[in-house]
Amino acid sequence: WPDTRPTAAYLVERVEPVELTEPRPGVWVFKFPKAITGMVELDVEEPVGTRICMRYSERVFTPDYLKYRTVQSVLHYENFEVSKEEANGLIGPSMMGVGIPFGVRVKGYGNRERVKLQLATPMDLYVCRGSGPETWHRRSAYTPFQFVELTGLTNKPSLETVTALIVHTDLPKTGTFHSSEPLFERIVEASDRSLIYCTHGIVQDNPGREKGAYAVMATLNDELAACSRDYAPVWSKILADYRCAIRDEFGRPRKKPVTYRGTHNGPDDIYHEYACAILPMTHYRHYGDLR
Numbered sequence: 001w002p003d004t005r006p007t008a009a010y011l012v013e014r015v016e017p018v019e020l021t022e023p024r025p026g027v028w029v030f031k032f033p034k035a036i037t038g039m040v041e042l043d044v045e046e047p048v049g050t051r052i053c054m055r056y057s058e059r060v061f062t063p064d065y066l067k068y069r070t071v072q073s074v075l076h077y078e079n080f081e082v083s084k085e086e087a088n089g090l091i092g093p094s095m096m097g098v099g100i101p102f103g104v105r106v107k108g109y110g111n112r113e114r115v116k117l118q119l120a121t122p123m124d125l126y127v128c129r130g131s132g133p134e135t136w137h138r139r140s141a142y143t144p145f146q147f148v149e150l151t152g153l154t155n156k157p158s159l160e161t162v163t164a165l166i167v168h169t170d171l172p173k174t175g176t177f178h179s180s181e182p183l184f185e186r187i188v189e190a191s192d193r194s195l196i197y198c199t200h201g202i203v204q205d206n207p208g209r210e211k212g213a214y215a216v217m218a219t220l221n222d223e224l225a226a227c228s229r230d231y232a233p234v235w236s237k238i239l240a241d242y243r244c245a246i247r248d249e250f251g252r253p254r255k256k257p258v259t260y261r262g263t264h265n266g267p268d269d270i271y272h273e274y275a276c277a278i279l280p281m282t283h284y285r286h287y288g289d290l291r
Contacts, residue, residue, distance in 0.1 A: 011038075013166040017148075017159050023089030024077070028150040028157050029060060037144045037197035037207045038167035039124070041137040043160060044153070048130025052152045054162075055123040056145035057091035073116035091149045093121040122208075142167045144197065144208045169199045171229040192228050195221050199231075202238060215242070215275035222279065226286040235283045236291075242276060 019031035030040075040054055061074040074092045122143040126136050148162060177188045198204045203218040203225075204211045218238050225231045283289055 010170045011165050011167055012170050014041075015164040015166060017162060017164070020157065020159055021089050023060075026151060026153070027077075027090065028153065029089060029091060030148045030150070030159070030162050031060075032146050032148075032164050035144065035146050035193070035197075036164045036166055038142050038165045039138050040148050041135060041163045041165055042124075042126055043133070043135050043163070044128065044155075044157075045133045046128040046130065046154055048128060050128040050130070050152060050154060052126045052128065052150060053123060054126070055091060055121050055149040055151075056143045057093050057121055057147045057149070058145055059092050060147055061087045061090050061092040073118045075118050075121060087115070091121070091147050093118045137165060142200065142207060144206075167200075168196050169201060169234060171196065171199065171231060171234065173228065174230050175227045177228075188224075191221070191224055195225055196229065199234060201234070202241070203234065213238075213241075215279075219275045219278040219282070222282040226282060232283070232287045232289065235279060235287075236289065239280060239283065 015032055015034070015036060017030040018033045021029050021031075023029060035058065040056075042052065042054065044052065046052070055075070074087050074090050077090075122145075124138050128134055145164075148164075150157060150162070177185065179185050195203075197207050198217070200207070200211075202213045205214050205217050206212075215238075218235065
């Protein structure tokens with residue numbers, strides 16, 4: 001039988017912001033010391049009915065990015081015209097964010113002189129009850145971010161106004177990596193953090209847009225996973241899911257799990273289909289599980 005240890009996502013760490021700016025009047029942007037997957041906890045004391053909007057992003061719009069060959073994006077605001085003075089410091093969702101962005105040509109912005117106005121980004125909306133100090137955070141869903149924008153406040157916030165809550169499956173560390181070269185240690189740490197941020201009961205392709213449980217995602221970093229954390233319960237669940245997915249559907253049996261992107265018979269079939277052989281073998285080599 002599959003490993004029955006829980007694989008649900010849990011709150012595993014609280015992170016305080018390190019910087020607070022006000023790029024536009026009433027628009028407050030909090031910066032955290034590292035990329036995070038989870039949500040923010042709000043701690044305020046506001047009048048009854050105050051509507052506080054919290055919007056998440058992985059970066060801010062800044063001239064520092066102009067040297068790269070990329071099209072920056074920034075959220076659309078009321079009475080807002082894109083210019084270097086107005087856009088700097090505002091949160092800039094990824095170019096593949098939620099909604100359909102539309103391009104605006106702005107002279108001086110990078111090699112392509114184009115900016116994408118993004119229509120949406122993950123957000124929380126909280127309405128204050130007004131009976132004293134209030135603490136709140138969403139109870140479901142998670143978002144990748146390093147910056148959070150707050151609007152709607154009647155009082156000036158402080159760094160204590162928000163706290164980031166990191167959420168993922170709580171897998172204990174089983175290995176460490178040390179090197180005389182600090183860069184190598186940073187690379188391994190970043191790789192481990194990227195992997196665990198994509199682990200929420202299953203291993204996903206990313207924690208932001210698709211959250212897709214494509215089969216190959218569990219095998220791309222299988223050796224790193226096995227050497228750094230106890231991934232046995234997650235892999236056991238994934239393999240059980242694969243077995244359940246091979247079933248009669250519309251009168252005919254499938255020869256491969258429907259969780260495979262390769263069922264569409266696209267050019268990436270081979271990369272998604274080999275997971276059914278790689279993951280069980282890696283699971284056996286590291287955890288001795290023959291089931």
